[in-house]
Amino acid sequence: EPEVTQTPSHQVTQMGQEVILRCVPISNHLYFYWYRQILGQKVEFLVSFYNNEISEKSEIFDDQFSVERPDGSNFTLKIRSTKLEDSAMYFCASRVRDRGVAGASNEQFFGPGTRLTVL
């Protein structure tokens, strides 16, 4: 069964360093997302991406964050200068098509997550 994959599973970095979290969405999916979950807290939406541009972003997704789909398979989240409070589990998700299409599923398939630890 197709699945969303994420690498690395755990990333440790020093405060102020740049990190890139990688995701490989399911191959025929068109919509891509990043969420994060700070330990013990809610899963929070960061950004959605469609047709090579950001379609929606949350207040969390400030100028330190960026997303990119550099090729036909990868979807990346970059944090330019990490802060201690960026420590969290980051989940990538993908969805096949627009919910506005008749019979479309809104199901987002989630990857296993990357645990980011900022020291």
Next chain:
Amino acid sequence: GEDVEQSLFLSVREGDSSVINCTYTDSSSTYLYWYKQEPGAGLQLLTYIFSNMDMKQDQRLTVLLNKKDKHLSLRIADTQTGDSAIYFCAESPSSASKIIFGSGTRLSIRP
């Protein structure tokens, strides 16, 4: 604003039914979800219900929706040790594609 609330913990005896409750605020929610998260794993979609439905049953899982009260529940029949996990209630507002999650209910099973 959009918010989803659920209790943090639930403990049930093996073989009993588990009922996890959730309330949400966005009356325009179109899809309401239950996700399961096992230790160290990602988020697995268990089931979802459209806002124009009252109930959905899928094997041991029953979802009840009271749209008037904005209340969603998940019933797991014959709870097993493998059901131990965190269960997230979530909603997707009709005007956006993001999913809004609750804090999660940690379900523990006692023998």
